[in-house]
Amino acid sequence: MKKLFLTLIFLILLSVRIDNASALTTKTPTPTESVLQQQVDELKSKIASKVAELNLVEKRAFFGTVTDVSDTQITLKDIGGNTKFVDVDELTKFSSANSKSFGISDIENNMTLGVLGLYNKQSRRLLARVVNEENKLPQFIYGAVYSLDSKEFTITVAKENGARNVVDIETVTKTFSYEEGKLVKSGFSQIKGTESIIVIGFLDDDDKKTITASRIILLPEIMAGPDIDLGPQDEDLVPSTGSGKKLTPIKQPSTK
DSSP: OHHHHHHHHHHHHHHHHHHHHHHHHTOOOOHHHHHHHHHHHHHHHHHHHHHHHHHHEEEEEEEEEEEEEOSSEEEEEOTTSOEEEEEOOTTOEEEBTTBTTOOGGGOOTTOEEEEEEEEETTTTEEEEEEEEEOOOOOEEEEEEEEEEETTTTEEEEEETTSOEEEEEEEEEEEEEEEETTEEEEOOGGGOOTTOEEEEEEEEOSSOTTEEEEEEEEEETTSOOOTTSOOSSOOGGGOOBOSSSOBOOOOOOOOOO
16 A cells, blocks of 8 residues: 555656646747847848848959940940940049049040949849049951052951951051961061951041051961952942042952
């Protein structure tokens, strides 16, 4: 009987300890704990959002010619012909070697700018931090020699898109020929009709079809592409001989 009594007491005490432990583990959070957890969750959400935002933004630079400008935006065209959108704000700094007070109101179409800022990969726009007026962008032309004017030292280059440019050769122009895997010095007298050619230079301010060459690379071993038009010239692109007579266009050799 005594053993039975002790056993019952032991079971009662054990059940009380189990009930207390259960009550501790299922305790209802206090109002203070709920507010703290909410703040932690909000902080986690903000951090995750900021990390995602930082992953979309990177430092980048644009270099191009102005095609449009407003008080808050500049549109550029880069050397590859791609359109770039630049946003400006109160933190954007402007500079120019030609003016100490250079600002957004001084920017005009056809002006060349270098821009450094924060690029958004999603919107593909650059938030400018520095905008600087630069020298003109060089032009790159690939085509074939259409005609030469030995008196005026100009050549007309036919391009794949059907357009033609007059290339003005100056004393500062450097001419090279790429032969047998080597780039060797050349000159105006070595330029031949229908020869493939690369011209690097700058557009004339008064005539956008005329380029002042800084570099010319002749490609005598490369035939002119079939898409390059070496047919009759446009009247407004026939170079002058200086005597009032027009030059006879150089015709592409027959492949028949």
